[in-house]
Amino acid sequence: MSVITLNNENFEQEVLQSRTPVIIDFWASWCGPCRMMAPVIDEIGESMGASIKVGKVNVDENQDLAEKYEVMSIPTFVIIKDGKETARTIGVQPKEEILKLI
């Protein structure tokens, strides 16, 4: 499944009501570490098929979502299952470490 761009309009449906677990990548274009993680996140989105959903939140454009999830450092990756946060991790890391959280 390709990576979804998340915002206020689609967050409820794509994340909170999702039947599959969702990885949210909170990022910004001016953040070097986020930039380095972009291909890793894309790869997770492509390789995991329909078993998981991958969404990106650009914190510049969606400050309220970043605030709601108390993101204070980017990149932050949050795992949501059945509408609830089950895990999160911060910073550059290999794909496997993120997949472990699911």
Next chain:
Amino acid sequence: MYDVVVIGGGPAGITASIYAKRRKLSVLVISKKETSLFKAEKIENYYGFPQGISGEELYNNGIKQAENLSIDIVEDEVVALSSNEFNEKNFENKADEKIFEIETVNSHYQAKAVILATGSNRLLPNIKGIQEFEGKGISYCAICDAFFYKGKDVAVLGSGNYAIHEMQELKPIVNSVTILTNGDKIVENRDVDISKDEKVQVIEKKVKEFRGDSKIQEVEFEDETKKDIQGVFVAIATASSNDLARKIGARIEHGHIVTDENMETTVKGLFACGDCTGGLLQISKAVYEGTLAGLAVLR
């Protein structure tokens, strides 16, 4: 612009510069003349010195050797490392050629590749809360995280030029910056006069603890006075290889920079060698890794 800028003038950095120079690359070494070698009074386990050699002498010999090979060397301190990949335009359309920008206290340089060899990073000061609140108010990257502290009162933990640099990154965004030197004297920086700046305060008292519920809310000093703060940016001493690598997006595991077999980090064109990659903290290992990096850079 240089082909390669090497940050650090110890065994790893100088060796890398020598091998890179031999490959006809233009090389600059930026060294702060601060190395763990100075702590070694006599080194007796390194090849070729039957009477042993002091760490300081070995260091000075290395610098001299590089100078003899016409390698440029400057004594300066790197405070920031970035690349043109990060500016917004290039984020969508990949830049044709990657260029690293190296900002120092006195100048700035450009290079096609960078080799980090500043030695191992210092241990974090033993302040309660510093690990507990990582990502919940404790940050190691002003440029990444300043955004989340818009209009808030934050602190920078540190007393050197690196701390001053981080303060300057934060100042336009936050409400106020307090520099917590944790008992040290603040560095004298001839370009930045903090005393006249209303947004900036320096506290030279020892820090006891960072406190809060889910996020940092206050700092307590050893004299039991307190101050409200909503974020702390750690910038102790000199920016280490780890600090520089982390900000540019290289992967760090268990406090060490991750590299491949050629000493290239997870960021293309950025290499790391010597103590900052972990493993044996030995000159022989630093020299070996410097060799690998010098041979592989821009290959």
